[in-house]
């Protein structure tokens with residue numbers, strides 16, 4: 001019986017042997033889990049393709065929406081399965097692709113035959129299906145180069161599959177295949193994008209957010225948690241550690257040289273994030289820093305900030321322009337939330353003339369005026385944990 005299915009094409013073709021099996025197993029369990037709330041689906045892998053078969057009327061469209069956000073899937077084919085004989089294949093193509101064919105001008109058929117016992121070669125299959133489509137839709141033209149619509153036929157072990165145009169998947173590697181990292185998540189544009197980029201490389205995320213009530217409002221915190229929920233729709237639930245930061249900022253302001261406020265503050269952030277990261281078994285920190293974007297992100301300032309870090313700090317946005325970051329923010333759906341006008345603790349404490357070339361000895365001297373360890377301990381004692389899950 002013909003049935004609509006999703007074929008998920010896995011990425012990272014360079015992976016071999018055990019790694020590939022691990023990658024596929026991981027992806028299978030993620031796909032199953034993420035689809036479970038929608039209905040019943042049979043999900044299995046054959047030859048680097050994951051099959052998603054809806055059962056008992058489970059929806060295809062919603063499953064597609066979920067699968068587009070799963071890392072490790074490079075492309076998705078929404079296909080019809082049919083028996084492995086040319087009559088059935090041609091008929092399935094003509095009927096299933098009706099809508100597409102009526103809205104296109106040129107097409108091209110491409111066939112793939114992984115079942116080598118099938119009597120026709122791939123070019124022969126493509127030619128026959130192309131002929132059937134031309135008879136059914138005589139207005140159409142075949143175009144070998146630059147056709148508007150690509151019709152695919154795959155003759156696999158289990159059945160034949162017909163679909164038009166592959167849909168882009170999220171790419172990257174399945175969540176969890178590369179461990180876990182701690183994202184310093186502000187309410188801004190850059191850090192959610194940085195989190196997304198690293199999650200795409202197979203990392204589980206946890207988050208740490210520095211919260212300076214009453215300098216920053218409850219809404220500013222909510223905004224950050226909302227951003228974490230958006231990220232969670234790609235990489236699964238994110239535990240966000242909300243760290244009270246007001247006292248640290250007050251002490252810096254009261255005791256230290258103004259042009260070093262930001263860099264002093266950022267060293268506290270890194271130290272605290274690192275303690276939380278170690279406690280939670282995270283192998284790295286992630287920030288949304290971009291070289292030269294603001295005074296605290298000059299090479300010198302990053303150097304001074306980085307001096308307190310022992311864990312690797314992943315900065316995927318370091319070489320990106322703001323426009324490039326914004327483009328990703330729009331694509332992943334965080335931009336609209338990021339630009340909501342709630343203040344961030346960094347902006348509240350921006351000095352009038354921040355030092356763009358801070359020197360470590362001077363910064364260390366300023367820190368002598370503070371009870372660094374005591375302030376860190378106190379902040380850690382006040383941490384609130386919030387689990388952020390994808391909405392809907």
Ligand code: ATP
Nearest residue numbers: 184185186188189190191208209210287288289346
């Ligand atoms: P973003 O858009 O991510 O806020 P930004 O361009 O505003 O970045 P900064 O404010 O200098 O840059 O912050 C640099 C990085 O430090 C952020 O990308 C984020 O990773 C981290 N950070 C800044 N503020 C906070 C905060 N309140 N809580 C957690 N992390 C923060």
Ligand code: MG
Nearest residue numbers: 186188344346
């Ligand atoms: Mg910011």
